[in-house]
Amino acid sequence: MTLYISTPIFYVNAQPHLGHAYTAVVADTICRFARLDGDQVFFQTGTDEHGDKIVQAAQAAGVEVGDYVAQISAMFRETWPLLEVAPDNFIRTTDPAHMATVQAILQRVYDNGDIYFSDYSGLYCKGCERFLTEKELTEGGLCPDHLTPPEAVTEQNYFFKMSRYQQWLIDHIQANPDFIQPERYRNEVLSFLSEPLEDLCISRPVSRLSWGIPLPFDQRFVTYVWFDALINYISGIGYPDGPDFGRWWAGAEHLIAKDILKPHAIFWPTMLKAMGLPPYRRLHVHGYWNINETKMSKSIGNVVRPGEMVAEFGADTVRYFLLREMSFGLDSSYSPEAVLARRNSDLANDLGNLFSRSLTMVKNFAAAQVPTPGPLSAEDQELADACLKMLADYRDKMREMAFRQALERVWEVIGRANRYIVTNAPWELAKDPAQAERLRTVLHTLLETLRCLTCALQPIMPGAAAKMAAALPLDPAAGLAAHQAWGVLPPGAPVNLGENLFPRIKKGQ
Known part of the structure; x- marks a missing residue:
């Protein structure tokens, strides 16, 4: 079997943390197991480097935005070997080849009549970098992820006719029960799709945001970060003309955290349909890590860094803990005491x-x-x-x-x-x-x-x-x-005692 596994490309508005580490370790483990089981495997990860939050983070750090994204992207690249995570490709959305692919796809979808220009008024969450529907807000009118009120925005933008593909997506999900796993997330997506699907705003005016990929058909606008970022899954394996693209895409399986379910389960399949490509094979969705039963947050100061975890416990222990402690799809809790x-x-x-x-x-x-x-x-x-x-x-x-x-x-x-x-x-x-x-x-x-x-x-x-x-x-x-047989070791073969695999660690050692 052929398997192409991807993590989300991680957003560089912040340094790598425990949640990123879990996703990367799971993806690496899947790949190592698949190779052990005889599959051909390609593993891709990378960094998402455009959008409002990137500019804000660079300004807060007092660094030019291009230098900022290069620094944070390098942190992700340097973190993975610490955890023995070994991707076959590390992609950046500022890579010229990726940017060219995004523009080519935009032009094709536009030429096919699936992108149009319109006035729009909506509720925009800066944290999510997208417009939210009334249904998505909390009872108090807040973004459910950031618990902040969205901003009422009226502007002209380009829109992708996502609603055109709503019924197709519903039919595909229902015909392929394992398309979104675990089942609770499949049901969540179908519940969302039970209401009319709005078209997707896929541009931002340069007057508001210049750090992005320019639309090929209108230089006054840059590409919405999600339309840009999702395309990494195909640009990184050579779309459209790479010799191995078809082979890898046929085995494509995405691994994500539950906070980005909607872009991956709704935006991305409809985008692929508009491009004329088949959807990915499966979407695997995992839960959150809480820290001592509390949500991880920079403001609280309880963010766990992968490098610190490895320095304290070692890569094997960290990997084992993450995979043993969390039931895939559900939330779990991290504490140094639990790892110890x-x-x-x-x-x-x-x-x-x-x-x-x-x-x-x-x-x-x-x-x-x-x-x-x-x-x-x-x-x-x-x-x-x-x-x-x-x-x-x-x-x-x-x-x-x-x-x-x-x-x-x-x-x-x-x-x-x-x-x-x-x-x-x-x-x-x-x-x-x-x-x-x-x-x-x-x-x-x-x-x-x-x-x-x-x-x-x-x-x-x-x-x-x-x-x-x-x-x-x-x-x-x-x-x-x-x-998978007994008596494999040949009598007489040398056995080497070697070092103690896992010396006990004393608390505070």
């Missing part, structure tokens, strides 16, 4: 201890080599079956983006393996020469269990999994299918 608890309990006590104990016993009792096993006992077979069942369940859950449930299956096997060590007591078997074959079988069963766990953890914690693979040793290029 996951690190010391799940990673140090459970996984790290299992790995260290097992390899130490192989070193001490089997000359640091994979032993030749004897016949499996019922208990050995139960653990073997649990490992292979885990890999099958894990594959299904990862395909569903149910990361928390996938990791729960992995940790069930870790718990079972730790109990297996206690009940079989290899250190006692080693004292009795008559138990030599039984000892070899127990150690071999543990190594095979570690192999299955290493395979499953590669997309989640790539750094730790690489150390685990080198210790066993495993071929890091081996795919998931190669691990």
Whole structure:
């Protein structure tokens, strides 16, 4: 299968924070898993660099806007390696190739009669950088995201005939139940579409905003930031004439937070329809991270920076926490105490201890080599079956983006393996020469269990999994299918104990 996964291009009016990190880690994990499962994968992220808020942020920083966007974009680019996030492409909306593609699309849609000029009066939210409908406002007449009153604006602008494609979009969503996931967001979009859809204002007058892509058919206006930004998903893979564009677009899946559902679920599919392109394959929508049960906010001062998280806990721990703690699609809460608890309990006590104990016993009792096993006992077979069942369940859950449930299956096997060590007591078997074959079988069963766990953890914690693979040793290029059998490790292969995977971290350390 071919998969093209994208994050939203992150808006450079602020530095990277926890929400950006989560989206990027999820996208990277999806890609690593898909490659492990044999798919061809392309992963794109980047930065959105036009619009009112960018100009305001640059002015507040006392920096020329072009320099400002370059600085913040670089912060995003430099953050991803800290989290072991490895995109195939990093796009900026100030890239000349992207800007040219936006103008070509605008001209085509305009020539096709889907863009018109008109007077307009509406309620404009500067935070959202778009006009809001009365239905979208709170009971007090505020923007639901920014809790500020929108400004009444009357001006001439260009409009995209989005309403022309309303019924087509409804039909497409209903005919493709997995088009928007999870289902609650699909229902939210259909609820919005139950009312007549207004046309989309796609320009801003240069007299009000000059930092944008000029309309090719009227230089008095620049492009509305969302019409510009959404096109990154196709400009970044070579639209219209790139040799790989068709292949990647056929497997396009977008990953977003719930605050930008409407532009991605309504604006973007109708834009694609007007361009003559098929819609993306799926839209995956995740929830918010709260900080100690409070919404993250610059004004409150509780913004969590990815670099600080990694410096305190390490990339593998941060990735594991984000994927284990949040049920995809729902909101979740972050606190340093919760990360520390996951690190010391799940990673140090459970996984790290299992790995260290097992390899130490192989070193001490089997000359640091994979032993030749004897016949499996019922208990050995139960653990073997649990490992292979885990890999099958894990594959299904990862395909569903149910990361928390996938990791729960992995940790069930870790718990079972730790109990297996206690009940079989290899250190006692080693004292009795008559138990030599039984000892070899127990150690071999543990190594095979570690192999299955290493395979499953590669997309989640790539750094730790690489150390685990080198210790066993495993071929890091081996795919998931190669691990879905028992007895893969060849007897006599060297086993390297290596360093402690997850040393415990003391509070305040």
